Amino acid sequence: MSEEHAHIVPYKTFMGIWIALLILTGVTVWVAQYNLGPLNIWVALSIATLKSALVVAVFMHMKYESWLFKIALLSALAILAIFIGLTFFDVLYR
Amino acid sequence: MSGHVHKDYTGAKFGMWLFLFTEVLLFGGLFILYSVYLARYPKEFITAGKELNVWFGGGNTLVLLTSSLFVAVSITALRRGAKKLCLGLLGGTIACAAIFMINKYFEWSAKIHHGIYPGSAHLKELQPGEMVFFNIYYLTTGLHGIHVVIGGLVLAWAMLLIKSDRINADDWVILENAGLYWHLVDLIWIFIFPLYYLILH
Numbered sequence: 001m002s003e004e005h006a007h008i009v010p011y012k013t014f015m016g017i018w019i020a021l022l023i024l025t026g027v028t029v030w031v032a033q034y035n036l037g038p039l040n041i042w043v044a045l046s047i048a049t050l051k052s053a054l055v056v057a058v059f060m061h062m063k064y065e066s067w068l069f070k071i072a073l074l075s076a077l078a079i080l081a082i083f084i085g086l087t088f089f090d091v092l093y094r
Numbered sequence: 095m096s097g098h099v100h101k102d103y104t105g106a107k108f109g110m111w112l113f114l115f116t117e118v119l120l121f122g123g124l125f126i127l128y129s130v131y132l133a134r135y136p137k138e139f140i141t142a143g144k145e146l147n148v149w150f151g152g153g154n155t156l157v158l159l160t161s162s163l164f165v166a167v168s169i170t171a172l173r174r175g176a177k178k179l180c181l182g183l184l185g186g187t188i189a190c191a192a193i194f195m196i197n198k199y200f201e202w203s204a205k206i207h208h209g210i211y212p213g214s215a216h217l218k219e220l221q222p223g224e225m226v227f228f229n230i231y232y233l234t235t236g237l238h239g240i241h242v243v244i245g246g247l248v249l250a251w252a253m254l255l256i257k258s259d260r261i262n263a264d265d266w267v268i269l270e271n272a273g274l275y276w277h278l279v280d281l282i283w284i285f286i287f288p289l290y291y292l293i294l295h
Contacts, residue, residue, distance in 0.1 A: 028292060
């Protein structure tokens with residue numbers, strides 16, 4: 001096999017990420033009990049973003065992929081951000 | 095005799111990622127729909143959101159996070175030559191998919207029993223904002239549920255290929271891509287859970 005293969009991710013790393021994901025889920029549920037006004041949605045979205053970053057980086061091996069994959073991912077996220085941004089520019093300032 | 099079979103791992107994985115980006119944009123559109131209507135009907139969304147059961151949503155979150163762990167570990171197991179462990183973990187993932195759908199069945203049954211489903215007479219009596227909430231809820235979680243079923247089927251297919259050694263320690267890209275699809279299902283739920291089940295409590 002001529003192609004270079006990404007290294008094998010150890011079991012321990014995956015277990016660590018799983019525990020982190022469970023703790024973050026607990027934190028989301030706990031914070032949601034308090035009424036922080038509009039802040040609630042931003043806290044929830046921040047934790048969800050952090051959780052997805054862990055899943056993408058380790059479970060989906062993005063951390064170990066080449067720059068090509070990382071730039072492609074950032075481009076896709078940038079496109080999504082533009083969609084959301086332009087939509088709210090219209091919705092909020094109409 | 096047997097010629098060199100060219101395997102383009104990078105190409106295969108990159109193709110899968112491109113497909114996943116289209117999925118992200120698909121669900122991204124549904125999340126935009128949610129956020130625009132949340133901005134328009136904040137009070138109605140809170141009233142409607144209280145109808146959702148945090149235990150169903152939270153339980154299914156734990157099921158999906160654990161299933162994602164199983165898939166990730168299964169690839170390491172396969173590459174280390176632990177074929178039985180790999181198959182066991184994938185079986186566990188498919189069991190998680192089944193548990194998720196059974197939970198969803200009970201959750202939706204209870205809602206439908208209370209007359210909450212798209213186009214129901216009860217929904218038409220509610221405030222427009224509440225109706226919108228439940229319609230987007232059914233659309234988003236329904237589309238996600240279809241993804242769970244497809245993901246389970248793809249993993250079952252991967253298990254058959256592992257049994258017949260067509261996926262093995264030297265050639266595992268199909269399992270890798272099937273796993274990527276499963277992680278995406280988990281990723282989308284990571285956002286659905288707080289947005290629909292928690293934010294409004």
